[in-house]
Amino acid sequence: MSHETAATRNSVFTPFNVVAGIIVILGLFITAVRFTKGLGATTNLSDNNPWGIWIGFDLLVGVALAAGGYVTSAAVYIFGMKRFHAAVRPAILTGFLGYALVVLALNYDVGRPWRLPYPFLISRGTTSLLFEVGACVALYLSVLFIEFTPAPLEWLGFKKARAIVVKLTMVLTIFGVILSTLHQSSLGALFLIAPSKLHPLWYSPYIPIYFFITSIIAGLSMVIFEGSLSYRYLKHKMDHHHIETKDDLALGFGKAAAWVLTGYFMIKVIGIAADNNWHYLASGYGAWFLVELFGFVALPAFCYMLGVRENNIRLIRWTAAWTVLGIIVNRFNISMVAFNYHLPSSERYFPHWMEIGISVFIVTAGLLAFRFICTRMPILYEHPDYEPH
Numbered sequence: 001m002s003h004e005t006a007a008t009r010n011s012v013f014t015p016f017n018v019v020a021g022i023i024v025i026l027g028l029f030i031t032a033v034r035f036t037k038g039l040g041a042t043t044n045l046s047d048n049n050p051w052g053i054w055i056g057f058d059l060l061v062g063v064a065l066a067a068g069g070y071v072t073s074a075a076v077y078i079f080g081m082k083r084f085h086a087a088v089r090p091a092i093l094t095g096f097l098g099y100a101l102v103v104l105a106l107n108y109d110v111g112r113p114w115r116l117p118y119p120f121l122i123s124r125g126t127t128s129l130l131f132e133v134g135a136c137v138a139l140y141l142s143v144l145f146i147e148f149t150p151a152p153l154e155w156l157g158f159k160k161a162r163a164i165v166v167k168l169t170m171v172l173t174i175f176g177v178i179l180s181t182l183h184q185s186s187l188g189a190l191f192l193i194a195p196s197k198l199h200p201l202w203y204s205p206y207i208p209i210y211f212f213i214t215s216i217i218a219g220l221s222m223v224i225f226e227g228s229l230s231y232r233y234l235k236h237k238m239d240h241h242h243i244e245t246k247d248d249l250a251l252g253f254g255k256a257a258a259w260v261l262t263g264y265f266m267i268k269v270i271g272i273a274a275d276n277n278w279h280y281l282a283s284g285y286g287a288w289f290l291v292e293l294f295g296f297v298a299l300p301a302f303c304y305m306l307g308v309r310e311n312n313i314r315l316i317r318w319t320a321a322w323t324v325l326g327i328i329v330n331r332f333n334i335s336m337v338a339f340n341y342h343l344p345s346s347e348r349y350f351p352h353w354m355e356i357g358i359s360v361f362i363v364t365a366g367l368l369a370f371r372f373i374c375t376r377m378p379i380l381y382e383h384p385d386y387e388p389h
Contacts, residue, residue, distance in 0.1 A: 049348075049349035063184065087227060101365065104362060191207055192207065198334065217257060224249070297326065
């Protein structure tokens with residue numbers, strides 16, 4: 001019995017659990033400060049910079065990286081790529097947790113979070129892009145929840161309820177793709193009202209298209225990245241089918257990501273030409289724009305191509321991680337780095353340490369929730385009572 005107690009203690013006090021526990025405690029403390037002393041005590045936001053890292057990272061990045069749900073569902077159920085079926089549940093779970101955490105983060109950023117339902121119940125601002133984004137995110141979160149429910153229903157043994165939800169798969173997938181197309185592009189369209197604040201190299205009338213295409217890139221790369229981490233740390237929860245198809249998944253999604261990245265690179269260059277912004281490339285912002293364009297678009301496109309051609313799974317996985325970082329850089333550039341670029345450095349926004357702490361806390365909560373669900377529910381394996389014949 002003493003040996004069992006020691007083993008249990010060692011399994012609980014792992015380095016990850018200790019670090020995660022510290023982050024959660026610190027996050028709860030900052031949460032208490034935020035909701036007792038307000039935004040002024042926990043953020044560096046101002047009238048010139050009303051949106052900070054909670055929007056730039058928690059919302060814009062979070063929604064983009066959660067796009068793996070609709071991308072994978074569309075590939076498997078609409079385009080008939082059944083060989084990628086093993087990736088559907090992890091992608092749906094990642095998308096569901098991502099959107100749920102986006103809604104959680106909005107409660108920190110909004111001055112009066114209890115009034116979040118106000119636009120839907122009292123004053124419907126249907127001409128506002130934010131209304132469209134909020135409506136689509138709320139609806140898509142509901143769709144993702146329903147798409148996720150077969151796993152907990154199998155875990156609980158509710159076979160009849162699970163059978164009903166499975167019959168709705170195609171309808172939910174189509175509905176989810178439509179909603180994702182709307183709000184992924186509308187997040188970019190929000191910046192169309194700020195042509196004088198966003199640097200011309202990042203501002204474009206095509207920015208809604210840019211946001212939608214980059215969400216596809218983020219979804220494809222995030223599925224590969226999340227699958228790599230799951231295989232490394234949760235391999236004991238995978239069945240033989242998930243283990244056998246992991247390399248084929250990386251190759252297939254890597255090939256798709258290479259095509260989409262190449263197309264995105266081309267339309268970005270076309271966008272510069274259409275707006276005649278070539279002269280801005282000679283500035284400091286132009287140099288950073290070229291770093292983003294070549295370092296986080298052209299380079300991963302080439303690496304994905306090389307990895308697929310050489311059947312180099314390791315290169316594809318590292319490229320996926322680099323591409324995810326590129327999506328973060330792109331959203332940061334648009335929402336913070338290139339936003340209010342004309343202001344002096346003393347008036348520019350830089351996040352308060354508590355803002356960063358909350359963002360790290362939310363990401364940690366997502367990781368803990370993902371691990372908790374995957375270790376208990378049939379996410380990375382087929383439930384023996386429901387295995388396909």
